[in-house]
Structure formats: structure tokens, C-alpha cells
Amino acid sequence: MGLVAEDIGPVLAREKFFRGGTVEEAVRGPILSSWERSRQLGLSPDGCELPYVQDLDLDGRLVRAAAPVMDRLQARFTDRNMNICLADGRGAVLQRRFGTASLARSLPAIQSVPGFVFAEKYAGTNGIGLALAERRLINVYGAEHFAERSQSNACSAIPVRDLLSGRIEGVLCFGYPYADVDGGLDTVIRRAAGAIEQRLLEQSTGRERALLQAYFDARRLLPDGDARLGELAASGLDWRDQMILKEKAAELISSGQRAALAVSLPGGRRVTLLSRPVTSPSGVEGLAVEAVLPARHERLAVVPEPGAPVAGGPARLLGRQALAESVPVAGPPSRPAAREEAGELVMVGEPGVGTYAVAARRRLELLAEASTRIGTTLDVTRTAQELAEAAVPRLADFVTVDLPEAVLRGDEPADPARDLYRTVVHGVRDDCPFYPAGGRVDLQPTTPQLQCLTTRRTVLEPDLRAAPGWVAQDRTKAQRILAHNVHSLIAVPLLARGMVLGIASFYRARDPAPFGDDDRALAQELATRAAICIDNARRYTREHAMVLALQRSLLPQTFPEQNAVEVAHRYMPAESGVGGDWFDVIPLSGTRVALVVGDVVGHGLHAAATMGRLRTAARNFAELDMPPDEVLTHLDNLVGRLDREECGDPGAGLTGIIGATCLYAVYDPTSQECVMARAGHCPPALVHPDGTVTFPDLPAGPPLGLGGLPFETATFHLPEGSQLVLYTDGLIEDRERDFDAVLELLRRALSHPSRPPEETCRAVVEAVVPEHPADDIALLVARTHVLDPDRIAVWDLPADPALVSSVRSAVTARLTAWGLEELAFSTELLLSELATNAIRYGSTPIQVRLLYDRTLTCEVSDGSSTAPHLRHAASTDEGGRGLFLVAQLSQSWGTRYTPGGKVIWAECPLEMAAGKDLDAHLALASFDDIPAI
Incomplete structure (x- = not known):
């Protein structure tokens, strides 16, 4: 049984927190941690005073970088x-923009003027x-805000x-107002912060652009310096050569x-790289690196791709025209230290600084983010999807994950x-023609994917057009993919853990640069x-x-045959684990039936095993014909x-079962009465024949x-056609839904009395069961039936052995009327034994009852609580053989106790032959003088 914490909203959780209550399950972790820090700082929710500072850098690099971004946000x-603000690293607001001017x-x-400091130590959460x-x-x-004044607001903030x-x-x-919460704002603010960060980066790499300008200024002092620029296109170097x-x-x-x-290049050519200091x-x-091809005396320079953004540093190389258009230069140029032969520029930058360092930092950030994004669930497919989502678009444009069926x-x-099955296909768009998710993937031996499986090593194909093994897998599909x-x-x-679980394939499309070693x-x-997460x-x-x-x-896989109720059931395990819910239908003596639903606290193997032990015990106690309260005891x-x-x-630190709940009900089709008792369990629902749904007031x-504690x-009283609905708390208790609203849903789903139990189960599942x-x-629906009064025969028997023969005659007549x-x-033998035993050793009143249902049940009740016992009689014993006769003639027999005494019953199958084992029975007893039991 899953014990669900009290479902409270942020407002109630906040009030409970300030009263000293526990709200871990009702408040998000970062918010609760901030609340606790704010309280430790001695802040008061109704008195968070913000300091005002005047030493604001309103013309600093952060404000300059953010200015055009803030303009675009204001227009958007x-x-x-919408209140858009930019704060510095200490939390002091530098700028505010407003979507509505009147705002x-x-x-x-404090919400409209720059200068107020919103650091947590002053403003709380x-x-x-x-x-x-x-x-x-x-x-x-x-209400997640710490300060009272901010309760009607919402905000989204991201570091720059x-x-x-x-x-x-x-x-x-x-x-923005709390009522205007929009999930799309996260994407907008991420992109806006990224744009500001990129502009800050451009300011930083301005140093390297200055170095580049100094290099070109120095080149102009060399003979034919300008003529040697931009000769890379005619040099014959392809992109592989350039990358090297x-x-x-x-x-x-x-x-x-x-x-x-x-440097040795493919094809046997060699290029000499020269690094020169430049100021x-x-x-x-810094340093400038030039390329010289001595064999042909050609100067080579790496120039930017058409349309590439201008950025300094070693990761992106600038041409002279792009530089002249983007960077104003002042001051005298540097001269080379000596007169040397000049080559063409490859890179310029400060040692250890540049966009290669930025790329390395971004890789580290991606790994750090992936550690929190991958493995958030224990679902194999979802974990593979999280891998793809983490890699797109920061590493790759498309990712596919193929896993064996065994792993799934x-x-x-x-x-x-x-x-292998294609488990995930994820990319920057949906129209790329990869094999779709859910289908089987048969790989050719030459494919990079199968090579990485067999060698257990990563395979890099920088140019798929030159990868015949990949193309040979499916030429038509390969051409379509390359066309994208x-x-x-x-x-x-x-x-x-030394085991291969599948393949992850990363594809690049938008960035023209191929994948590299990094x-x-x-x-x-x-x-x-x-x-690791997939294996977990x-x-x-x-x-x-x-x-x-x-x-x-x-x-129970199937329910035993009985006519008292018509039943249907459903069992649905939780998404995150298996619990200890169970149900059962147990036929009892006298055509009665027991209905049981229980729930063990906890989840997992322990709860399931405990459930099995309790269900078995409940069946055993039911077989003893105990009333519901005694069964629960x-x-x-x-x-x-x-x-x-x-x-x-x-000292071992083990914990026990903690507890369980149970509802036990016994329905008697002869009297239409249902006796119920429950142990901490949900009350049942009762659907009357007219469609009225009630929840009985059961202790x-x-x-x-x-x-x-007693039960x-x-x-x-259940009229014929009533439906008794038993269920566990997982059906109605859900922290995401109001309890009364769920009960109303259940009431509406049940208010159709003419439906069979199977359709009732289906309607409850569709209307009430939560999505996750x-x-x-566990759900059990039972529609009651009544045993036809014409199939019930009752005789009161005086305490006189001589009158037993008259009862035998009446029984014979009734069986003849029933066609039995x-x-x-055999029935005369049974009743003679049971009736004579009740007269000799019991007390009045004595009653004989016959029930004609799936079996013929013979019952003899008396006012005594003394129960007979089956035993082996010695050859010299005068009695002790009667119950042996009863056991031989019936398929089952037993004793149940009532408030007024006991009932001894025996059930005979309707197909019993008249002369079954009569020789053996006649050797044990005679008709006229039934020995004592």
C-alpha cells in the first residue's frame, strides 16, 4: 500500500513551513533549500528590506553586450x-525594460528602478x-517567493x-503575473542569455582581432605582402588538409x-608551419602561425568560410577583408624582428586563449548537464531518448540509438x-529519412555501427560520402540522408560493466565542419x-x-465456480514499482461467498511476497468459516x-512489514445479507438496483x-442485482487530484446498475484510474444473486431420536420434487448421522436445512458449541464411525459457529450415484440405529 502524503499546494506548504512543519514532498528542492537558507539568515517574509546601491557600472561590458538583446526582448x-531586468554578479539590477510602458x-x-540588490541574503527566495x-x-x-509582497508574481531567471x-x-x-505562466519563456530566456554571452565573447576575443590586425599591418611592409593573401583556394588543399x-x-x-x-599531409605533401610573435x-x-609550401614556393593561408561570422581566436581564421570591415585599427604597426620569407596565415592568438578554449569549456558544460539529464528514470527507452536530447544540437544534429530486443x-x-531495434531517432527536424523508431535494424558487416559493436571501439567517419560501408547498408536511404x-x-x-548494450550514432548536418577527435x-x-544508466x-x-x-x-488466476455473485476484476501495477495489493473470491459453506481486498504497505519483492502470505492465510481462515471480524483478528x-x-x-538495521489493510465481506444468497469488516481499508461502494451509489458507513x-484492537x-441487506465494488487506495488517492472529485468520478462511473461487472470494471478504469x-x-466488482426460495428446505426437529425417520421421509420427498x-x-444417511448426533450431544433448537445449488448442501444446526471430530474407531468401540460415514458420502463437510450455537454441514455433488460405496458405508452404520459420533 502506498501511503500518500497530504496533498497541499504552495500556499499551504509555505504556511506549514513557517509553522515548522515538514514539506519536503510538497515543495521543489531548490525552493525549499532557499527557504531554509533565508530563514537561517534571519529574514522575515513580511520585512525583506532590499539595499540600494549607486555604484552601478551602467556602461560596462555586460550592459553593452546586453543592450541589443534587451531591445529585442522589449519589442517581443x-x-x-513583462518586467525584463538585467542584474550584475552581486544581484544589483542594472537595467529594467517593460513590455507595457505603463507598467x-x-x-x-524596487520593481521598477535600477540599483536594488536582489541577492538571496537580502530578498530571500x-x-x-x-x-x-x-x-x-x-x-x-x-507562493514560492519568500517575501510576502511577491506572492502574486512569477519570475524566470538565468545566469549570464x-x-x-x-x-x-x-x-x-x-x-510577470503568476496567472501568465508560460512554459515557452524558458526557451526565450535561454536564447537571450546565450546571445548576451556570445556578445561578451566577442568583446573578449577583440584582443585576438587586434593581434590579427597587427600581423596584417606587418605583412604590408614585406614585398608583395598583399598579393600573397588569400591564395588558399588555389593551393589545392581540401578541408582535411585545412583541419590538420x-x-x-x-x-x-x-x-x-x-x-x-x-606537417605531413595526405598524398605525400609536406607543409611547414612557422609561429611568429606579434604584438x-x-x-x-601573441603568436601568428603561417604555412609555407617549400617545394613549390607557394604561400598558403586558411581563409574563413563564406558567410561565416567574424570572431577572433584560433578556432576561426579571418581574411583581410572581413577584418577590415569589422575591426577599426589604430596605432603604428609592428615590424617583424628580421627579414624572413613570409608564408600565409593559418592562425593567430594568445597562448591558451581563444575559441578552442571556449569549445573545451562548452564540452565540459555539456558533460555536466548530461550527468543531470541522462538517467532521470529507470526506463530503458526514456534513458536512450535522454542521451539523444542531451547531444542535440550542441554536439550533433541527429542521434539514433539501436538496442537489442533483450535489453529492452x-x-x-x-x-x-x-x-537490434531502432529505439530512438531524434534530431533538429523530423524529416530526415533515418530508419524509424520501433523497427528492426539489420546491419551489414561493413557499416561503421556494426564495426563499433564487434570491435567495441568508437568509429569516426568524418565524410559519409567517402564511407562505402555506410552507403552500402542502404544506398537509396543513404542518398536521401546525404541530400539533407x-x-x-x-x-x-x-x-x-564489460557488456555491449547497443549503439549510439551521432550525425552532423548544419555545421559544415566534420566531426573531429574532440x-x-x-x-x-x-x-x-x-x-551505465541504460544498464541500471x-x-x-x-x-x-x-x-x-x-x-x-x-x-487468483481464475475464480471458483459459485452462484452467489457474478464477479469481474482488474489489477494494475504502479508505474514505478510493484506493490502488495491483492483480491480474492472464496466460496463458503451454505452457498455463501467471501470477497476480500487487501493492500500491503510498500513496494517491491518484499511487499509482493508478504501479499502472497497474507492472501494464503486469509483463504485458510475463511475455510474455517470464521466471521469477518475474527478473520481480520x-x-x-x-x-x-x-x-x-x-x-x-x-542492531541489524532491518525494518518490518509496518502493516497492511484489508476488507473482508461475506454475502449469503439465501438471506441477501452481507456482513463486512475492514482493517484500515477504503470503504466499499454499493450500487443499488435503482442506480444509487453509496459508500456504506462501515467501522x-x-x-x-x-x-x-477489536474489529x-x-x-x-443487498437486493438482488446490487453491485458491491471493492478497491484499494491507489484508485482514489492521488496527490495530483482532489479526493472528493475522484470519489465523484467513481460515483458517476458506477451509477449504471444494468451493466455487467466486466463493463463496470472497464468504465471505472477509463474514468477514475490516473494516467500515471x-x-x-486492485478492483473487484461483484453483482449479487439470490438462491431461489424453492431450492431451500427447512425442518425444525424436536429432540427425540424417534422422529428422525420422519425427517428422512420429508427429505426424500423434497429430493424427488427437485428431481434428485x-x-x-446417500442424503438420508448423511442427515440421519447429523440429526441423531445433534439430538444426543447437542441442545435445542435443532434445525435441518437442504440447499439445492451447484451442490446439495445438508445442514443440521443446534444450540451447542461442542464440535465433533473425525477419528479412527477401534474394533471394540461402540461409536465413533458416524463422521467417517459423513466424510465418505460427501465431497466436503465442516462446522461453522453461529451466535446461537453451531451448524454441521456436508456438501454432496449432484452427480453422486445412489449406490456409491454402499457396501462400505453399510458396514459402518445401519439406518435404524445410527451410532453416536
């Missing part, structure tokens, strides 16, 4: 109650302060970082020393290359983290399937005993396992 939110006049000064504390995108809604250093330079924050030169040039700049390096007019010192089932793959500009591939095996290392790191999810899937199979095996004692056994040694009783019963059940649900003449002989 025109005529909306600035209607807001208090708010967007700016929490974004600085959590160092990530934060949303704060209404220096991409080179990683330091938080400021915070961008949106403030860029990587080696980056190494030279990072070394910080003047040097020469011979900008402002004194920035939770098993270990015997051969990961067989039975997909040009580069990284295939990574998903390895976890991208391969990043993809491999992402795949490794995802593989696979193990959980297997264990969950095992527990679910165990639980289903412990639940025995179950209560059993749970307490199991709890003590499970606890074991107090609750304590949950099983507490011990020492009470209640008796209800957090707890198991073949059973008359």
Missing part, C-alpha cells in the same frame, strides 16, 4: 505585463537571488556567464614559443548485433554515461518484471508476528499489524 513582449508607473520602486545561488535557470512561482572564464557576470530575469593545419597551428600557439613545424598596438602579445526486455544481450546535408558520423558502442571523445563520454534501467526492468510475475502468480496477529520476524536483530478499524462488523498510477490498483431421486439414499 510589447503590450504584455513602470504602477510598480513599486526570488528569481535573481536563486539563479545566483543555484547557478542555473530558475523559475519561481507565486563569461564563456572564456566560466564566471557569472550577471543575471537576466523575466518578471588548424590542429597543428593550435598546438604551436598553445606552446607559446617561436618555432617551425613540418598589437595596445600591447597584447531487461535481459543481458547474448549477441548485441542480433535483433548529413555529412559526418560518430558510431559509439554503449558499454557498461567530438569523438565527447560522444564517447556521453555514451558511456548513458550506457535494464536491471530494474528485469527485476520489475520478475516481481510483477511473482505478484501475478500469487493473485487472525490476520492482524499474523502481520504482527511477521513484522517481529522481519525486524530480527535490532474503519485499525490497519493490520497494530494488534490489541467491528456491519450487516447490510503511483500505487498499485438418485441422491436420496
Whole structure:
């Protein structure tokens, strides 16, 4: 049974928090942590005074970088109650923009005037302060604010970082009414912060652009310096050659020393790279790397791609025209130290600084973010999807994940290359013609994916057009994929604990640069983290399937045949685990039937195993014909005993079962009465023949396992055609829904009395069961029937042995009327034994009853509580053989106690032959003088 915490909203949670209550399950983690920090700082919700500062850098690099972005945001939110603010790294507001101009006049000064500091230590929980504390995108809604004055507002805030250093330079924050919460604002604010960060980066790399200008100024002093610029296009170097030169040039700049390096290119050619010191007019010192092809005396320079944005640093190389258009230059140019032969520029920059460093930092940020985004659930498919979502678009434009069918089932793959299924296809758009998710993928031996599976190594294909193995898999589909500009591939095996779980394929399309070694290392790191999470999810899937199979095996597979009620049932496990819910239908003597529904606290294998023990015990107690309150008492004692056994040694740290709930009902079709008792369980629903739905006022009783408290019963008259609906709390208790509203849904779903139980079950599941059940649900619907009074015969018997023969005659006559003449002989024997025993050893009143249903039931009741016992009589004993005769003639017999005495009953199958084993029976007893039992 899943115990659900009290469902409280943010307002009630906030009030409960300030009263000292526990609200962990009702408040988001970052908000609760901020509340606790604010309280520790001694802040008061109704008195958070914000300091005002005047030393604002209103013309600093952050404000300059954010200015055009703030302009665009103001235009985007025109005529909306949007408050857009930019704060510095200490939380002081630098700028405010408003979607509606009149909004600035209607807001208090702290929300409209720059200069107020919203750091958490002053303002408590708010967007700016929490974004600085959590160092990530934060949303704060209404009552989540610490200050009373902000209860009607919502805000979204995100830090703005220096991409080179990683330091938080400021915070961008949106403030808006709580009623205008829009999930799309997260995307807008992320993009806006990214644009500001990019503009900050351009300011930082201005130093490198100055170095580049100094280099070109120096080149103009050399003979034919201008003529040698931009000759790369005619040099015959392709993109592979350029990438090799860029990587080696980056190494030279990072070394910080003047040097020469011979680089071997594909095709046998060699290029010499020269690193030269260069100083900008402002004194920035750096290195410029030139390429010289001595064999042909051609000077080579790497120029920018057409349409590429201008940015300094070693990752993007600038041409002279692009530089002249973007960077104004002042000051005298630097002269080379000596007259040397000049080559063409490859890179320029400061050692250790540049966009290569930015790319490395972004890779680290992606890995850090992936550690929180991948593996949030224990679902194999969802984990694979999270890998793809983390990689797109920051690493790749498209990602596919292929897993063996065994992994999807939770098993270990015997051969990961067989039975591969396309589990995930995710990309920047949906029209790329990869194999769709859900289908089987048969890989050719030459494909990079199969190679990475067999070698357990990552395979990099920088140019898919030159990858015949990939094209040979499906030429038509490959051509269609290439037509979408997909040009580069990284295939990574998903390895976890020495086992291959599948393949992750990363494709690039929008960025014309192919994947490189850094991208391969990043993809491999992402795949490794995802593989561990997939393996954890696979193990959980297997264990969950095992527990679910165990639980289903412990639940009734079919119900025994009986005519008292018509039943239907449903069992639905929780999404996150298997619980201990159970139900049962148990035929009892006298055509009665017991209906049971129970729920064990907790989830998992332990709860399922405990459920099986309790269900078995409940059936055993029911077989003893105990009333409902006594059955619950025995179950209560059993749970307490199991709890003590499970606890074991107090020092071992083990916990017990804690408890369980149960509802036990017995319906008698001869009297149409239902006796019920419950132990902490949900009350049943009763659907009357006219469609009225009620929830009977049944004494609750304590949950099983507490011990020492009595259980009470209640008796209800159920007209024929009534429906008794028993269920566990998972059906109606859901923290996302109001309890009374759920009960109303249940009432409406049940208010159709003419439906058979199966349709009632279906209607309840469709209308009431939550979309994502957090707890198991057991549902049992029983429609009552009545035993025809013409099939019931009752005789009162005086305490005179001589009158037994008259009862035998009356029984024979009634059996003849029922068409059961073949059973008359054996039934006379049974009744003679039972009636004579009641006269000799019981007390008045004595009554004989016959019930004609699926079996013929013979009952003899008397006022004594003394029960007979079956035993082997010795050859010298005068009695003791009567019950042996009863046991031989009937298929089952027993004793049940009533408030006025007891009933001894015996059931005979309707197909019993008249002379069945008569010789053996006649040897034990005679008709005229039935011996004592």
C-alpha cells in the first residue's frame, strides 16, 4: 500500500513551513533549500528590506553586450505585463525594460528602478537571488517567493556567464503575473542569455582581432605582402588538409614559443608551419602561425568560410577583408624582428586563449548537464531518448540509438548485433529519412555501427560520402540522408560493466565542419554515461518484471465456480514499482461467498511476497468459516508476528512489514445479507438496483499489524442485482487530484446498475484510474444473486431420536420434487448421522436445512458449541464411525459457529450415484440405529 502524503499546494506548504512543519514532498528542492537558507539568515517574509546601491557600472561590458538583446526582448513582449531586468554578479539590477510602458508607473520602486540588490541574503527566495545561488535557470512561482509582497508574481531567471572564464557576470530575469505562466519563456530566456554571452565573447576575443590586425599591418611592409593573401583556394588543399593545419597551428600557439613545424599531409605533401610573435598596438602579445609550401614556393593561408561570422581566436581564421570591415585599427604597426620569407596565415592568438578554449569549456558544460539529464528514470527507452536530447544540437544534429530486443526486455544481450531495434531517432527536424523508431535494424558487416559493436571501439567517419560501408547498408536511404546535408558520423558502442548494450550514432548536418577527435571523445563520454544508466534501467526492468510475475502468480488466476455473485476484476501495477495489493473470491459453506481486498504497505519483492502470505492465510481462515471480524483478528496477529520476524536483530538495521489493510465481506444468497469488516481499508461502494451509489458507513478499524484492537462488523441487506465494488487506495488517492472529485468520478462511473461487472470494471478504469498510477490498483466488482426460495428446505426437529425417520421421509420427498431421486439414499444417511448426533450431544433448537445449488448442501444446526471430530474407531468401540460415514458420502463437510450455537454441514455433488460405496458405508452404520459420533 502506498501511503500518500497530504496533498497541499504552495500556499499551504509555505504556511506549514513557517509553522515548522515538514514539506519536503510538497515543495521543489531548490525552493525549499532557499527557504531554509533565508530563514537561517534571519529574514522575515513580511520585512525583506532590499539595499540600494549607486555604484552601478551602467556602461560596462555586460550592459553593452546586453543592450541589443534587451531591445529585442522589449519589442517581443510589447503590450504584455513583462518586467525584463538585467542584474550584475552581486544581484544589483542594472537595467529594467517593460513590455507595457505603463507598467513602470504602477510598480513599486524596487520593481521598477535600477540599483536594488536582489541577492538571496537580502530578498530571500526570488528569481535573481536563486539563479545566483543555484547557478542555473530558475523559475519561481507565486507562493514560492519568500517575501510576502511577491506572492502574486512569477519570475524566470538565468545566469549570464563569461564563456572564456566560466564566471557569472550577471543575471537576466523575466518578471510577470503568476496567472501568465508560460512554459515557452524558458526557451526565450535561454536564447537571450546565450546571445548576451556570445556578445561578451566577442568583446573578449577583440584582443585576438587586434593581434590579427597587427600581423596584417606587418605583412604590408614585406614585398608583395598583399598579393600573397588569400591564395588558399588555389593551393589545392581540401578541408582535411585545412583541419590538420588548424590542429597543428593550435598546438604551436598553445606552446607559446617561436618555432617551425613540418606537417605531413595526405598524398605525400609536406607543409611547414612557422609561429611568429606579434604584438598589437595596445600591447597584447601573441603568436601568428603561417604555412609555407617549400617545394613549390607557394604561400598558403586558411581563409574563413563564406558567410561565416567574424570572431577572433584560433578556432576561426579571418581574411583581410572581413577584418577590415569589422575591426577599426589604430596605432603604428609592428615590424617583424628580421627579414624572413613570409608564408600565409593559418592562425593567430594568445597562448591558451581563444575559441578552442571556449569549445573545451562548452564540452565540459555539456558533460555536466548530461550527468543531470541522462538517467532521470529507470526506463530503458526514456534513458536512450535522454542521451539523444542531451547531444542535440550542441554536439550533433541527429542521434539514433539501436538496442537489442533483450535489453529492452531487461535481459543481458547474448549477441548485441542480433535483433537490434531502432529505439530512438531524434534530431533538429523530423524529416530526415533515418530508419524509424520501433523497427528492426539489420546491419551489414561493413557499416561503421556494426564495426563499433564487434570491435567495441568508437568509429569516426568524418565524410559519409567517402564511407562505402555506410552507403552500402542502404544506398537509396543513404542518398536521401546525404541530400539533407548529413555529412559526418560518430558510431559509439554503449558499454557498461564489460557488456555491449547497443549503439549510439551521432550525425552532423548544419555545421559544415566534420566531426573531429574532440567530438569523438565527447560522444564517447556521453555514451558511456548513458550506457551505465541504460544498464541500471535494464536491471530494474528485469527485476520489475520478475516481481510483477511473482505478484501475478500469487493473485487468483481464475475464480471458483459459485452462484452467489457474478464477479469481474482488474489489477494494475504502479508505474514505478510493484506493490502488495491483492483480491480474492472464496466460496463458503451454505452457498455463501467471501470477497476480500487487501493492500500491503510498500513496494517491491518484499511487499509482493508478504501479499502472497497474507492472501494464503486469509483463504485458510475463511475455510474455517470464521466471521469477518475474527478473520481480520487472525490476520492482524499474523502481520504482527511477521513484522517481529522481519525486524530480527535490532542492531541489524532491518525494518518490518509496518502493516497492511484489508476488507473482508461475506454475502449469503439465501438471506441477501452481507456482513463486512475492514482493517484500515477504503470503504466499499454499493450500487443499488435503482442506480444509487453509496459508500456504506462501515467501522474503519485499525490497519493490520497494530494488534490489541477489536474489529467491528456491519450487516447490510443487498437486493438482488446490487453491485458491491471493492478497491484499494491507489484508485482514489492521488496527490495530483482532489479526493472528493475522484470519489465523484467513481460515483458517476458506477451509477449504471444494468451493466455487467466486466463493463463496470472497464468504465471505472477509463474514468477514475490516473494516467500515471503511483500505487498499485486492485478492483473487484461483484453483482449479487439470490438462491431461489424453492431450492431451500427447512425442518425444525424436536429432540427425540424417534422422529428422525420422519425427517428422512420429508427429505426424500423434497429430493424427488427437485428431481434428485438418485441422491436420496446417500442424503438420508448423511442427515440421519447429523440429526441423531445433534439430538444426543447437542441442545435445542435443532434445525435441518437442504440447499439445492451447484451442490446439495445438508445442514443440521443446534444450540451447542461442542464440535465433533473425525477419528479412527477401534474394533471394540461402540461409536465413533458416524463422521467417517459423513466424510465418505460427501465431497466436503465442516462446522461453522453461529451466535446461537453451531451448524454441521456436508456438501454432496449432484452427480453422486445412489449406490456409491454402499457396501462400505453399510458396514459402518445401519439406518435404524445410527451410532453416536
